[in-house]
Amino acid sequence: MKWQDRRGSSNVRMSGGKVVGGGIGGIIIGLILWLVFDVNPMTAMQTGQSITAGGGGNTTQPIDENDRDAQFASVVLADTEAVWGQIFQEDGRVYEEPQMRLFNGTVNSACGSATAATGPFYCPADRTVYLDTSFFQEMRQNLGISGDIQGSGDAQNQGKAGDFAQAYVIAHEVGHHVQTLLGISQKVNQARQRLSTAQGNQLSVRQELQADCFAGVWTNRNQQRVQFLEEGDIQEAINAAGQIGDDRLAKASGRAVVPDNFTHGTSQQRVEWFTRGLKSGKIEACDTFS
Numbered sequence: 325m326k327w328q329d330r331r332g333s334s335n336v337r338m339s340g341g342k343v344v345g346g347g348i349g350g351i352i353i354g355l356i357l358w359l360v361f362d363v364n365p366m367t368a369m370q371t372g373q374s375i376t377a378g379g380g381g382n383t384t385q386p387i388d389e390n391d392r393d394a395q396f397a398s399v400v401l402a403d404t405e406a407v408w409g410q411i412f413q414e415d416g417r418v419y420e421e422p423q424m425r426l427f428n429g430t431v432n433s434a435c436g437s438a439t440a441a442t443g444p445f446y447c448p449a450d451r452t453v454y455l456d457t458s459f460f461q462e463m464r465q466n467l468g469i470s471g472d473i474q475g476s477g478d479a480q481n482q483g484k485a486g487d488f489a490q491a492y493v494i495a496h497e498v499g500h501h502v503q504t505l506l507g508i509s510q511k512v513n514q515a516r517q518r519l520s521t522a523q524g525n526q527l528s529v530r531q532e533l534q535a536d537c538f539a540g541v542w543t544n545r546n547q548q549r550v551q552f553l554e555e556g557d558i559q560e561a562i563n564a565a566g567q568i569g570d571d572r573l574a575k576a577s578g579r580a581v582v583p584d585n586f587t588h589g590t591s592q593q594r595v596e597w598f599t600r601g602l603k604s605g606k607i608e609a610c611d612t613f614s
């Protein structure tokens with residue numbers, strides 16, 4: 325997948341344990357410590373930075389321009405903003421862009437706290453896509469990318485394979501944002517309250533399949549816009565659609581996946597709906613509910 329020469333989104337923030345520097349605030353606090361308390365300047369700067377950086381998952385900062393995975397996620401998010409902005413505009417609507425939060429360890433969202441084990445998710449309450457930084461590594465491993473490519477230090481090859489699969493997962497989460505903007509998620513939640521658990525879960529599966537279809541629509545439209553696909557990319561996403569989904573995520577988070585929850589052939593359905601969106605490039609092709 326080609327992505328290196330495109331702009332990134334301004335809606336991405338980084339948070340969590342891996343805090344690099346405390347910015348201007350840290351320097352100012354450091355200066356005060358140094359001037360007022362006569363602390364060693366280097367110690368003062370470090371203390372100032374750790375005070376402003378904090379230890380919890382609620383402080384955020386812009387993404388590091390040398391962090392390849394973060395830059396990649398930022399470009400994919402910008403691509404989704406461009407495509408969905410256009411689709412909404414064609415429909416006489418205004419697309420409200422989601423936020424993206426990259427975290428390491430744990431994070432507090434408006435939908436509750438999450439860890440890396442939760443996997444990528446979208447929280448409608450704060451309209452934010454959450455990605456833990458181990459996700460990128462995990463995707464590369466799951467897709468069978470050999471360690472020597474990753475460890476070769478060759479910037480051209482490093483992490484290159486599997487990137488479209490990562491983009492697909494991000495596009496799926498953005499698909500949930502689109503469902504929220506279109507009022508689909510709210511309708512599903514209301515209907516679920518009237519239905520049995522099994523029927524409600526069936527509805528959730530349809531919601532998931534629609535997010536896959538929306539990821540396909542995005543792929544189609546982004547290809548028309550910037551010709552970003554390379555040989556093998558679609559197969560990569562199809563593999564990911566079968567391997568990475570909310571059923572797998574449910575397992576990872578310790579929630580039991582029972583056959584009632586997810587009908588047999590979910591992987592196959594995922595691939596089918598992604599392909600429908602991909603071929604048509606239209607959200608009308610994504611009516612998974614009727």
Ligand SMILES: [Zn+2]
Pocket residue numbers: 496497500532535570
């Ligand atoms: Zn989902």
